[in-house]
Amino acid sequence: MKYKSQKVAYMFFALSIVLLLLQIVYGFIMGFAHAGFDGLHDFIPFNTATATHKNLLVVWLLSGFMGAAYYIIPEESQRELVSVPLAKLQFWSLAAVGVTAVIGFHFNWWEGRKFLEIPRPLDYLVVVNVLLFLGIILVTLFKGKEKTTTAMVLAMGLFFAALLYLPGMVWFDNQSVDSFFRWWVVHLWVEGVWELIMGGILAFLLIKLTGVDRELIEKWLYVIVGLTFLSGILGTGHHYYYIGAPKYWLMVGGIFSALEPLAFLGMALFALAMYRKGEKNHPNKIALYWTLGSAIVSFAGAGLLGIAHTIPSVNIWTHGTLITAMHGHLAFWGAYAMIVIAIITYAMPLMTGRKLYDRPAAHYAFWLSNIGMIGMTTAFAAAGVAQVYLERKVGMSFMDAQKAIEVHFWILIGAATLFTIGIIYYAVNFFQHGLPTDEALVKE
Numbered sequence: 001m002k003y004k005s006q007k008v009a010y011m012f013f014a015l016s017i018v019l020l021l022l023q024i025v026y027g028f029i030m031g032f033a034h035a036g037f038d039g040l041h042d043f044i045p046f047n048t049a050t051a052t053h054k055n056l057l058v059v060w061l062l063s064g065f066m067g068a069a070y071y072i073i074p075e076e077s078q079r080e081l082v083s084v085p086l087a088k089l090q091f092w093s094l095a096a097v098g099v100t101a102v103i104g105f106h107f108n109w110w111e112g113r114k115f116l117e118i119p120r121p122l123d124y125l126v127v128v129n130v131l132l133f134l135g136i137i138l139v140t141l142f143k144g145k146e147k148t149t150t151a152m153v154l155a156m157g158l159f160f161a162a163l164l165y166l167p168g169m170v171w172f173d174n175q176s177v178d179s180f181f182r183w184w185v186v187h188l189w190v191e192g193v194w195e196l197i198m199g200g201i202l203a204f205l206l207i208k209l210t211g212v213d214r215e216l217i218e219k220w221l222y223v224i225v226g227l228t229f230l231s232g233i234l235g236t237g238h239h240y241y242y243i244g245a246p247k248y249w250l251m252v253g254g255i256f257s258a259l260e261p262l263a264f265l266g267m268a269l270f271a272l273a274m275y276r277k278g279e280k281n282h283p284n285k286i287a288l289y290w291t292l293g294s295a296i297v298s299f300a301g302a303g304l305l306g307i308a309h310t311i312p313s314v315n316i317w318t319h320g321t322l323i324t325a326m327h328g329h330l331a332f333w334g335a336y337a338m339i340v341i342a343i344i345t346y347a348m349p350l351m352t353g354r355k356l357y358d359r360p361a362a363h364y365a366f367w368l369s370n371i372g373m374i375g376m377t378t379a380f381a382a383a384g385v386a387q388v389y390l391e392r393k394v395g396m397s398f399m400d401a402q403k404a405i406e407v408h409f410w411i412l413i414g415a416a417t418l419f420t421i422g423i424i425y426y427a428v429n430f431f432q433h434g435l436p437t438d439e440a441l442v443k444e
């Protein structure tokens with residue numbers, strides 16, 4: 001760590017870990033409900049559990065991205081953050097809005113639009129919060145000595161992510177129109193601007209961990225940004241197939257979304273190539289595992305499992321089934337959860353001066369969580385294929401088909417247990433680092 005103000009990232013990282021643990025609790029509630037044990041139904045019905053599970057995911061990832069920015073931007077632009085008190089205020093307001101939203105879901109205060117369940121009054125607070133965050137990051141960047149490509153791509157991703165929150169805040173009475181613009185948020189986030197955030201963090205980590213020249217790494221970054229925009233923007237069409245949007249979206253969405261895996265393939269090849277080329281003597285090997293792991297697992301989860309159901313003739317059968325959950329889990333895990341965990345794993349020893357990366361716990365965390373998540377994805381896939389067949393080919397009713405596939409959820413719960421043990425190892429290791437300290441500052 002080179003700048004005192006980087007320490008503020010710790011608060012965001014800690015919030016991420018705590019909310020991830022909480023997200024998992026709601027995952028289990030739904031897993032058991034699917035397996036036929038919905039004992040908490042009167043207090044936490046499925047709609048509450050699913051809204052809470054997904055919104056906690058989004059908030060902990062955003063908190064991780066913000067922490068990453070507070071850590072990376074000072075180092076890249078070579079100056080302290082413009083204001084640490086404001087960054088702390090931004091942290092507390094983010095936590096307050098998140099907690100209020102989650103409590104609200106339990107009292108039926110929600111909007112029922114998947115991923116955008118947060119009620120609109122709270123959306124305005126989110127906007128104020130994010131503007132404050134962007135203000136601190138952008139002013140720091142523009143007052144800084146350097147404006148590196150890595151920092152600019154990261155900042156651009158964060159800026160557009162904020163801008164693309166707005167289409168989800170407009171009120172539409174028409175269901176199709178509402179759905180049309182909901183995808184501007186959901187799709188253009190995960191298959192557009194969040195990829196820039198991921199690319200920026202990935203480039204930063206590869207520069208630090210492999211020692212390869214910045215010029216080379218940043219050239220790759222341009223290619224990835226190019227591929228993302230080329231495929232991802234019109235790729236939104238893969239959500240416009242059967243919602244009442246014009247028919248040409250079948251063609252446009254099919255073709256462009258089928259190109260989207262290229263951006264993820266680019267990231268995987270890029271990370272592996274830099275790993276091969278670099279000196280492999282950075283002591284924090286486990287941070288490198290998470291970094292390479294993110295690039296590779298995101299290609300599997302987003303790229304391969306994305307293309308598995310993006311063609312209109314397939315999607316007409318699989319739409320909104322557990323096939324979507326199969327893809328959603330591995331894609332979110334690989335691309336965004338793992339890159340957030342990678343930057344946390346890299347930054348914690350540098351912020352606290354405690355080098356806990358060689359511990360077996362750090363390795364158990366990596367392997368158990370990844371093996372568990374692959375198991376979960378497989379269980380969702382088996383359940384999803386059976387659901388599509390029974391419900392949509394055989395014509396069984398929704399609930400009868402769900403009953404018939406209950407067994408797959410015991411497999412899901414087994415794999416999720418492995419996953420959770422891995423995350424608990426991670427969380428314990430994280431908190432054992434203690435708090436960040438100025439003694440960990442290094443001068444170059």
Ligand code: HEM
Nearest residue numbers: 024027028030031057324325328329332333337416419420
């Ligand atoms: C113990 C771990 C977990 C369990 C047991 C679990 C279980 C579930 C279940 C049962 C659903 C509902 C599926 C349905 O619609 O019926 C769900 C939804 C979802 N979960 Fe998890 N989950 C876990 C962890 C995670 C993690 C770590 C992530 C992200 C990295 C994640 C991301 C999602 C997403 C994105 C959805 C919505 C899927 C869709 O769009 O259909 N979950 N989860």
Ligand code: HEM
Nearest residue numbers: 114190257260302306307309310319320324328331332335
């Ligand atoms: C990291 C990147 C990605 C993440 C995190 C992600 C996550 C998700 C999630 C959570 C959903 C459910 C959304 C909802 O119903 O509101 C979804 C849907 C979908 N995704 Fe992705 N995705 C990613 C990349 C991709 C890519 C690259 C493709 C195509 C190659 C793809 C194809 C699809 C399709 C076709 C659907 C619609 C499923 C349905 O009809 O129910 N995704 N994705």
Ligand SMILES: [Fe+2]
Nearest residue numbers: 187191236238
């Ligand atoms: Fe999409």
